[in-house]
Amino acid sequence: MTAQHSTVSEVMTHDVVTVRPDTPFKEITSVLSSHGISAVPVADARGAPMGLVSEADLLRKQAEQRAGGQEAPPGWPREKAKARAENAAGLMTAPVVTAHADWTVAQAAREMDRHRVKRLLVVDETDSIIGIVSRSDLIHVYLRPDEEIREEIRDDVLKGMLRLGGNEVWVQVHDGVVTLRGEVENRSTAQIAGRLARGVEGVVTVRPMIDYAIDDRGAEDQPQPGIEAMELRHRRT
Template sequence: MEHRTIGELMPRKVVSVRLDTPFKEIAQTLADNAVSAVPVLDGLGRPAGIVSEADLLRKAADRSDLSGRTPLPHLEAWERARAEGRTAGELMSAPAVCAHPDWTVVEAARLMEVQQVKRLPVVDEA
């Protein structure tokens, strides 16, 4: 049985942000492109991490509820530091776990399971 490759299935138009992209611009990028996450690229255009709706919601959930009706969630120190971030580089999940376009779907799924990630940026040797 031959499995399809990631390169055959991946979207060709990739939306991304830079490390210094501010919170509001990330949220707008997600909404404008109807995606739930974007890769965060370093200065050389390489994936440094992923910022997702969940990362943005963590930041919003860390805000105090002035009414006092909603308790703040318990966050570990590293989660709180990320929640207090203002840019993609501070909010992202890192490092980026990446796949190669020649990998099969099975190989990618195994990596996602082992690394406990929901998204894999697809990169080549360059």
């Protein structure tokens, strides 16, 4: 079995609805409602992303109207302009965080986490919007069957990359939790096996229970040259 890591292109929404900067408030609400979406990208004439209007952006207007003469909530002055906006240019959140279709799901997840956003706009080499990927799209990788995960770790990681025989390390997977049991010659091999298994798509966590005969790592567990390259090669396979 060959390791396959999902890309953004495989999980994103391809048919993206967009609005223009001058699209009025009521038309935006209609777009969200009719397409059953919670946010819509704002694109310029070339199709490049300018911002994103979400349901939260639209609700600011309702919040302002209900506030009336009452005391405004903390931070409200900063949101006042958005609350009184009449079109996408005034309502949108900008700049937006973008991704590329050939990114792995893990790359996209890291980018979302780093910027604390719920979705990424996917752009091509001309910076035109070609898709949108949300947090719910990314977590689908955890629906991968346990047996498929087990086969990848056994065949690609242990046998293919570490050249371990089938009797040295046993792999068990239950609900995405991987348990590695067995014995290898070197401590470094046991640790690399755990690290590579964690990088397999769909793995929730790894419980390494691999014994070793020789402690070849020293007291401080300095990384071995080439481990990072091996992990990168595995992710790209």
